[in-house]
Amino acid sequence: MTMHEVEENPLDVYLRADRMPHIWCSGCGLGIVTGAFIRAIQKSKVDPKLVSVVAGIGCTGRIPGYLNFDTFHTTHGRAIPFAIGLKIAKPELHVFVISGDGDLFAIGGNHIIHAARRNVNITVICVNNFNYGMTGGQVGPTTPEDARTTTTPYGNIEPAFNLPYVMASAGAVYVARWTTLQPRKILDSILEAMQKDGFSFIEIISPCPTAYGRRNAQRDAMETMKFYQYKTKVKNGADPKEGDISLTGEILTGKFVDIQKTTYMDRVKMLIDKANKKGA
Amino acid sequence: MATTYIIKDDEKTRKWKTPHGELYIIKDRCKGCGFCIEFCPKKVLVESKEFNAKGYHPPELQEDETKKCINCGFCAMICPEFAIFSEADAQSKDVGQIPEKEIPIPESPKIPEIKKARDVLTGEHFWNGDVAAAEGAIAAGCKFFAGYPITPSTEVAEHIAERMPQIGGVYVQMEDEIASIAAVLGAAWAGVKAMTATSGPGFSLMQENIGLGAMTETPCLIINVQRGGPSTGLPTLVAQSDVMQAKWGTHGDHEIIALAPNSPQECFDLTIECFNLAYKYRTPVVLLMDESVGHMTERVVVPEKSKIKLVDRKKPKGEPGKVKIYEADEDLVPPMPYAGEGYNIHMTGLTHDERGYPSTIAETQERMIKRICDKIRVHADEIVRYEEFMTEDAEVVVVAYGITSRVVKRAVLMAREKGIKAGMLRLITIWPFPEKKVRELAKKVKNFLVVEINYGQIVLEVERCACPSKVSFLGKMGGAVHTPEEVLKKMMEVCK
Numbered sequence: 001m002t003m004h005e006v007e008e009n010p011l012d013v014y015l016r017a018d019r020m021p022h023i024w025c026s027g028c029g030l031g032i033v034t035g036a037f038i039r040a041i042q043k044s045k046v047d048p049k050l051v052s053v054v055a056g057i058g059c060t061g062r063i064p065g066y067l068n069f070d071t072f073h074t075t076h077g078r079a080i081p082f083a084i085g086l087k088i089a090k091p092e093l094h095v096f097v098i099s100g101d102g103d104l105f106a107i108g109g110n111h112i113i114h115a116a117r118r119n120v121n122i123t124v125i126c127v128n129n130f131n132y133g134m135t136g137g138q139v140g141p142t143t144p145e146d147a148r149t150t151t152t153p154y155g156n157i158e159p160a161f162n163l164p165y166v167m168a169s170a171g172a173v174y175v176a177r178w179t180t181l182q183p184r185k186i187l188d189s190i191l192e193a194m195q196k197d198g199f200s201f202i203e204i205i206s207p208c209p210t211a212y213g214r215r216n217a218q219r220d221a222m223e224t225m226k227f228y229q230y231k232t233k234v235k236n237g238a239d240p241k242e243g244d245i246s247l248t249g250e251i252l253t254g255k256f257v258d259i260q261k262t263t264y265m266d267r268v269k270m271l272i273d274k275a276n277k278k279g280a
Numbered sequence: 281m282a283t284t285y286i287i288k289d290d291e292k293t294r295k296w297k298t299p300h301g302e303l304y305i306i307k308d309r310c311k312g313c314g315f316c317i318e319f320c321p322k323k324v325l326v327e328s329k330e331f332n333a334k335g336y337h338p339p340e341l342q343e344d345e346t347k348k349c350i351n352c353g354f355c356a357m358i359c360p361e362f363a364i365f366s367e368a369d370a371q372s373k374d375v376g377q378i379p380e381k382e383i384p385i386p387e388s389p390k391i392p393e394i395k396k397a398r399d400v401l402t403g404e405h406f407w408n409g410d411v412a413a414a415e416g417a418i419a420a421g422c423k424f425f426a427g428y429p430i431t432p433s434t435e436v437a438e439h440i441a442e443r444m445p446q447i448g449g450v451y452v453q454m455e456d457e458i459a460s461i462a463a464v465l466g467a468a469w470a471g472v473k474a475m476t477a478t479s480g481p482g483f484s485l486m487q488e489n490i491g492l493g494a495m496t497e498t499p500c501l502i503i504n505v506q507r508g509g510p511s512t513g514l515p516t517l518v519a520q521s522d523v524m525q526a527k528w529g530t531h532g533d534h535e536i537i538a539l540a541p542n543s544p545q546e547c548f549d550l551t552i553e554c555f556n557l558a559y560k561y562r563t564p565v566v567l568l569m570d571e572s573v574g575h576m577t578e579r580v581v582v583p584e585k586s587k588i589k590l591v592d593r594k595k596p597k598g599e600p601g602k603v604k605i606y607e608a609d610e611d612l613v614p615p616m617p618y619a620g621e622g623y624n625i626h627m628t629g630l631t632h633d634e635r636g637y638p639s640t641i642a643e644t645q646e647r648m649i650k651r652i653c654d655k656i657r658v659h660a661d662e663i664v665r666y667e668e669f670m671t672e673d674a675e676v677v678v679v680a681y682g683i684t685s686r687v688v689k690r691a692v693l694m695a696r697e698k699g700i701k702a703g704m705l706r707l708i709t710i711w712p713f714p715e716k717k718v719r720e721l722a723k724k725v726k727n728f729l730v731v732e733i734n735y736g737q738i739v740l741e742v743e744r745c746a747c748p749s750k751v752s753f754l755g756k757m758g759g760a761v762h763t764p765e766e767v768l769k770k771m772m773e774v775c776k
């Protein structure tokens with residue numbers, strides 16, 4: 001008999017196993033994102049005590065609830081400002097925001113562009129499933145033109161946000177986009193983002209078979225993944241301007257921005273030094 | 281304790297060549313999603329017949345003459361369980377383990393501690409109410425302010441912006457009030473005393489997150505310097521019309537604590553009190569100022585630092601990892617863990633159980649919401665503060681708060697000169713409403729007159745409690761304070 005030992009899953013410590021089973025549909029990409037995230041934390045060797053994960057509301061917003069760190073499930077759209085408060089008040093925390101595209105760019109759109117502008121040292125992971133999953137598949141700011149959702153029964157008439165482009169223009173120091181068919185890239189990217197001092201942003205395009213896929217000629221999750229397989233183009237360093245996503249066109253993925261700028265926490269420290277020199 | 285995968289048997293770990301080196305399949309890690317098989321461009325992977333330790337059929341390589349593995353490594357890239365590795369990833373003996381490299385994670389600069397920070401400006405000052413409240417917050421140990429400017433609360437923000445860096449604190453001007461209160465809640469969970477200041481329209485925007493604060497039992501201070509409304513109303517003129525909004529602005533059952541100062545001195549004192557109440561009862565607290573008090577300049581005496589009594593959070597007693605973070609003590613208030621202390625907090629605005637886990641059971645809602653409300657209702661006597669003025673023999677008691685109470689005091693004196701036995705009950709605590717006191721007075725006083733700068737808000741509470749006494753109302757739509765003569769005239773009418 002051959003011998004092998006498989007004991008407890010080394011990743012179990014990062015999960016609240018007592019909360020399983022999770023609420024997500026089968027075929028949903030959120031499990032892949034969760035897996036990649038905890039592996040990145042494991043690989044980074046940061047003290048799990050100092051990891052804080054903040055989310056807004058939505059299917060994606062439920063990720064932190066399954067993670068065994070300090071986790072915060074805030075109100076719809078307000079994860080970013082909550083995370084900013086957390087980070088500024090305790091800069092030694094590694095603060096992550098994991099939330100949906102609707103949460104971060106519709107109701108929370110104002111917050112995310114200002115967080116990027118201020119270059120607050122947090123890492124934002126935005127899961128884009130092209131619709132509002134949790135409320136049953138309504139149109140959102142990333143829904144491609146002509147796509148069908150529950151509130152665009154004749155096809156979406158609004159142009160969609162190109163998230164990496166928005167983030168790059170707002171001032172993020174790290175911007176990347178991947179699909180859930182590239183979990184290894186997601187992991188590497190989260191690790192890279194953690195190494196950035198400043199506002200880093202990763203968009204992860206993920207299937208939502210229940211609310212979006214089946215209304216848009218993707219009968220199941222596998223078909224959505226197949227679509228990603230054929231349509232994804234990896235082009236690191238590409239101009240995020242080219243990253244528009246249409247219903248049937250290519251999906252540009254890769255790392256688009258990787259720069260360095262003075263961070264918000266650096267400036268806070270400089271300000272405090274300045275104020276106290278003047279006072280003395 | 282978690283153990284790593286130890287794959288001792290090479291047979292369990294199949295390998296083949298790719299451009300990136302050899303590929304390994306760690307069969308026991310496979311969860312059978314089939315992505316590698318489904319997406320293999322050459323269709324050379326198949327499900328094996330054997331089961332792995334998890335009970336799935338892991339993939340294996342099966343090549344025939346027409347289909348050959350071209351070593352593209354796509355399977356390794358897409359495996360969500362990272363069960364297929366290239367050589368580069370698997371140099372160590374434990375092929376299952378992600379190779380361990382030191383990854384430099386930058387540390388954000390810490391906020392410097394200011395030795396001898398002048399946080400309590402002991403002595404006499406000539407401050408307006410807004411500035412006094414800002415100084416009160418600093419004296420209470422507040423180190424984080426997030427806000428968005430709005431008249432008539434701007435002086436709070438301006439003063440704090442100047443003072444915070446001097447004491448090693450942070451002033452952040454957020455993009456709006458929603459962000460401000462959210463950041464305040466975040467900072468509070470990080471373990472820092474945090475506050476915001478606003479006025480009517482901003483207060484309205486904050487409501488959803490005030491609810492989040494109540495639900496998650498987050499201690500923080502919200503100063504609302506009231507102005508005329510609704511909508512943008514009277515930006516620079518007084519009103520007391522956010523009283524009901526302070527209590528009921530956010531949705532769902534909850535309790536709130538709100539205090540109303542009537543002088544710059546009280547703005548200072550009550551701000552400290554607000555922080556103490558917030559930390560004692562783990563709840564957002566509102567300092568309900570009005571424009572006149574905010575903009576009135578008077579003498580403010582700041583005591584010595586050692587004379588200021590501060591209340592801190594109750595710390596969890598058990599070991600991190602073992603405490604249920606929402607388990608309340610006998611006083612119905614749970615101790616509060618902070619982020620980064622190892623308690624693995626789960627904070628959610630969803631109805632949650634003692635562990636902090638969301639729950640959709642009516643019993644949990646019953647238990648938790650009742651407790652969140654009761655922790656304040658039960659302690660109402662400790663929280664409630666009021667001031668009585670000439671009520672001992674009064675035949676008419678005027679109920680007032682904030683700036684109005686100063687006018688009423690004058691009117692009461694004028695009435696006494698005219699032989700009318702008048703008195704005043706000044707509410708300092710607005711919420712919880714000093715119900716007991718009003719009921720007690722109602723036993724001996726037949727006539728109550730409520731004077732406030734709105735079209736009838738606190739009067740409803742007084743009516744509720746003063747029954748069967750007669751309750752009259754003298755309102756004002758905002759923009760100006762009542763004159764003592766107006767109050768006197770109404771008092772005379774009431775006493776007829």
Ligand SMILES: Cc1ncc(C[n+]2csc(CCOP(=O)(O)OP(=O)(O)O)c2C)c(N)n1
Pocket residue numbers: 057058059060061076099100101102103104127129131132133134135140
């Ligand atoms: C203020 C407010 N408005 C609306 C909602 C309802 N709501 C819950 S989740 C959601 C959309 C979530 O979409 P997205 O962020 O894309 O996340 P997904 O569920 O797709 O992962 C909405 C509108 C809410 N919770 N709060």
Ligand code: SF4
Pocket residue numbers: 023024025027028029030059060129133134207208209210211212
């Ligand atoms: S609705 Fe969509 S996003 Fe939400 S769990 Fe189901 S598949 Fe995932």
